[in-house]
Amino acid sequence: MTVVTATPQALQRAAELLREGALVAFPTETVYGLGASAFDATAVARIFEVKRRPFLDPLIVHVLDPDMLAAVAGKPPAAAQALIERFWPGPLTLVLPKRPAVPSIVTAGLATVAVRMPQHPVARALLGALGAAIAAPSANTFGRLSPTRASHVASMLGEGVAMILDAGSATLGIESSIVAFEKVPTLLRPGAIAIEEIEAVIGPVRRIGEGASIRAPGQLAHHYAPATPLRLIEPSIVPFPERRRAAVLAFQEEFAGYAATRVLAADGDLRAAAAAFFDALHELDALGLERIDAQPLPERGLGVAMTDRLRRAAAR
Ligand code: TXA
Ligand code: MG
Numbered sequence: 001m002t003v004v005t006a007t008p009q010a011l012q013r014a015a016e017l018l019r020e021g022a023l024v025a026f027p028t029e030t031v032y033g034l035g036a037s038a039f040d041a042t043a044v045a046r047i048f049e050v051k052r053r054p055f056l057d058p059l060i061v062h063v064l065d066p067d068m069l070a071a072v073a074g075k076p077p078a079a080a081q082a083l084i085e086r087f088w089p090g091p092l093t094l095v096l097p098k099r100p101a102v103p104s105i106v107t108a109g110l111a112t113v114a115v116r117m118p119q120h121p122v123a124r125a126l127l128g129a130l131g132a133a134i135a136a137p138s139a140n141t142f143g144r145l146s147p148t149r150a151s152h153v154a155s156m157l158g159e160g161v162a163m164i165l166d167a168g169s170a171t172l173g174i175e176s177s178i179v180a181f182e183k184v185p186t187l188l189r190p191g192a193i194a195i196e197e198i199e200a201v202i203g204p205v206r207r208i209g210e211g212a213s214i215r216a217p218g219q220l221a222h223h224y225a226p227a228t229p230l231r232l233i234e235p236s237i238v239p240f241p242e243r244r245r246a247a248v249l250a251f252q253e254e255f256a257g258y259a260a261t262r263v264l265a266a267d268g269d270l271r272a273a274a275a276a277f278f279d280a281l282h283e284l285d286a287l288g289l290e291r292i293d294a295q296p297l298p299e300r301g302l303g304v305a306m307t308d309r310l311r312r313a314a315a316r
Contacts, residue, residue: 001158003150006122006165014163015129022162023047025139025153029120030091030175030192031278032147033062033136034161038072041103044135048105050160053142058108059135060093060176061115064127072102072133073115077181079202086201089119091172091192095180106135116176122167138175139164143223145285145313148173148278173275174305179205190305192274223312226285230292230313238293246291247284251298260287264297274302277309 004010006027014024021043024035034051036043038061048055063069074097076084083092098113107113118124127134138146139153139161147153150166177191179198186206187195199205228247235248235255243257250263251273262280264273284292294310297303 001154001161001164003154003164003166006125006167008125010163010165011122011125011129014126014165015131017162018043018126018130018134021046023050023160024126025147025150025157025161025164026123026126026136027120027150027165027167027170028062028118028123028136029170030118030172031170032139032150032153032164033060033123033134034139034153034157035062035126035134035136037130038062038102038106038133038135041105044103044105046160047135047137050157051137051140051142053137055105056108057137057142058110058114059106059137061102061106061113062123062127062134062136063115063117064124065117068127068133069115069117072099073097073113074099079185080179080181082201083179083198084117087193087197088117089124090117091119091176092116092198093176093178093189093191095178095188112180114178120167120171122165126165143225145224145226145281146175146278148282152278152282169275169279171275172271173277173279174302174309177305190308192302192305194301195304196301222315224309225313226281226292228285228287228289228292229316230294230310232296232307232310232314233293235293235295243293245289246293247287247289249280249284249292249294251295258293259289260284270298270300270302270306273297274306277306281313 018037093116095112141156148170172192175191177193178189180186240257247260248258
């Protein structure tokens with residue numbers, strides 16, 4: 001596996017590799033993705049192998065433009081169309097009717113396909129160079145922390161990845177929001193676009209857990225987890241002896257007595273906090289301490305998506 005700067009030549013090579021059925025990791029505005037040509041069932045199978053991801057867990061298909069969308073999905077319902085116009089290209093995934101040409105391994109046999117049109121210039125250049133949709137989950141080992149840098153991908157995924165396109169740190173740092181269109185629009189995964197922003201376009205959206213069943217493993221209780229045990233706790237109530245061999249992931253302020261500290265956003269900006277979020281967790285995890293204490297974040301805007309990830313990381 002080679003990590004290469006995403007130059008035009010590297011992008012051409014990456015597209016060739018995808019055409020040959022190899023896997024290429026690439027940056028998006030949310031996190032790094034592990035891509036295969038979406039119409040190559042064998043290549044897609046290798047994604048599951050390399051990630052050690054269960055086949056029951058469907059992938060997100062990335063498209064460059066409306067033509068690529070039409071090749072993988074049927075006509076979006078009106079609410080989806082309104083969200084496309086407002087948020088694409090961008091960090092929003094829509095669950096739409098699947099076209100038969102999309103191999104069923106991509107969608108775990110579902111009649112729907114999750115699609116998003118990314119905004120990151122390298123992701124777009126790769127789609128353009130391939131000229132076809134790319135199936136790509138986050139480029140991490142299944143259940144572990146999401147990768148926001150090429151080095152995270154390199155350390156988690158081994159030789160099964162032909163090339164890692166490096167374009168620095170992913171800008172938003174948290175995965176796309178996923179919306180499905182059932183009797184009512186349903187948020188399957190809170191993510192980089194706050195539910196308030198989605199509701200401002202299409203009206204009330206059902207939150208998962210409000211009577212909806214589990215369909216996305218991002219919805220599994222234990223997911224997005226560091227190797228170090230993590231608990232969600234207000235650090236100010238943790239006794240000092242318990243802090244000595246632990247790290248703290250704090251929102252705005254420092255807490256004395258911890259072996260390591262990462263403050264997500266001293267000014268309280270939730271976007272900045274999201275951009276630093278997985279990076280901070282990777283860093284604290286690498287220290288090999290006994291525990292990570294994560295401070296609860298405000299439950300608004302991107303704080304909802306981060307709190308969701310922390311709850312799942314804390315679940316055993
Ligand atoms: O920001 C992102 O979305 C990143 C970048 C790489 O685009 N991708 C990502 O993919 O987070 P992944 O595989 O880690 O998460 C995709 C989620 C999974 O939980 C999967 O179950 C859900 O999308 N999903 C995919 N297809 C679906 C479908 N047809 N119905 C419901 N959920 C689906
Ligand atoms: Mg993932």
